[in-house]
Amino acid sequence: MRAMTIDTTGAPDVLVETELERPVRVNSEVLVRVVAAGVNPIDSKTRSGRGVSSAITAWPAVLGYDFSGVVVEAPYEAHPLQPGTEVFGMTSVPRSGGSYAEFVAVSTLSVARKPRTISHVEAAGIPLAALTAWGLVVDVAKAHEGQRMLVHAGAGGVGHFAVQLASYFGARVTATGSASSLDFLRSLGAAEAVDYSAVRFEDVVGTMDAVIDLIGxxxxxxxxxxxxxxxxxxxxxxxxxxxxxTFAEDAAAAGVRATTYKVAPDASTLSVIARLIDSGDVRVTVDSVFDLCDAAKAHTAIDEGHTRGKIVLRVSES
Known part of the structure; x- marks a missing residue:
């Protein structure tokens, strides 16, 4: 199979096209032919030598968490995800191979049926970002009616899902973004959109119950x-x-509660998110699409930090 791999960490040009053996499906895994793969900031951090690069034990390494594609091998004959089923989900890089490849083998706990109403390219932009947003907003901050929530970087990959989910569950959302993103943030459900380059957000937003900090x-x-x-x-x-x-110490000194968050693949939550996509209550915004062989260009784009929504790699034909 074709894959974009790294033999070492460094600049985006360390990503090179390589021929690898297909992964072998074992136990409860499915083998998926990847149609599209999402690109996330953690991919870029890992490629550059940060992120989870210290846990890479074999080279060349395939990066990429998000994918949307078609099942080609199921765990057993009566399993719900039979060959031909369209699915989307997350890999477990670097414990397994990533999605910048034509095939991935992943646990059935990490995949769900793809939303019916969108393309594979759109679906590939959802899993990591939407699951992260769900964890931040729903599981941890427990978004609810009347809650006042501030979301930083609301137009980004995670942020644009966080704004939508918080609004869906009843919170009054204030989101920060660039001047060009203000209308976009309002269209996602933000009651107030703040241009961080024009004003100091703390001067205009009032008192909040929760802050979703996607910048630090x-x-x-x-x-x-x-x-x-x-x-x-x-x-x-x-x-x-x-x-x-100094996150924990600074928050304690300010008299507020604080926690970090790390996303985990979760098929059941992905299925809920798929239903919200199909019902029109949540949408994914794809900023740009690159062919698999142009993964280095995709990483350069995400490194520039001005993405609205998601960047996606087109891996194969649907």
Missing amino acids: NVHDDTGTRSLGVLRPDGLIVNGPTGSWP
């Missing part, structure tokens, strides 16, 4: 400044790994 302190001390808008005993949830080294 890597830019303009966004994380630390967020502590000042939380009510006493409010909650801040930080997503990006390594984005705020």
Whole structure:
């Protein structure tokens, strides 16, 4: 099979096209022919030597968590996901091979039926970002009617799902973004959209019950400044790994609750998200699509940090 691999960490050009053996399906896994693969910031971090690169034990390595494709081998004859079934899901990089390849073997706990109403390219942009948003907003922050929630980087891959899910569950959402993203944020359900380049968000947003922090302190001390808008005993949830080294200490000093979050593949939640997609209550926005052989260009684009929604690789024909 064709795959984009890395033999070492470094700049985007370390991604090269390679011929590999197909993965072998074992136990309760399905073998999936990948039609499209999502590109996420964690992929870029790992490629550059951060992220989960320290856990890579064999080279060349295939990156990529998200995929949408078609089952070619099922675990057993009566399994619900039989050959021909369209599915989407997440791999477990680097414990297994990634989705920048024509085939993946993954646990059935990591895949669900693809939403019927969208393409494979769109579906490949959903799993990691939407599951992360669900964990941040629903599982941890427990979005509910009347809750005041601030979402930073609301137009990004995780952010655009976080805004929608928080709004769907009744929270009053304030989202930060660039000037060009304000209308987009409102279309996702944000009651208020703040241009971070024009105003200091803490001067205009009022008191919040929860902050979904998708930036940390890597830019303009966004994380630390967020502590000042939380009510006493409010909650801040930080997503990006390594984005705020003093997170716990700073939150404790401010008198608010704080936690990081790490996503896990979850077929049952993916199935719920698929239903929300098919019902029109949640949508995925694809910023750009690259062919598999142009994975380096996709990584360059995500490194620039101005993506609205998701970047996706087209791996094969549907």
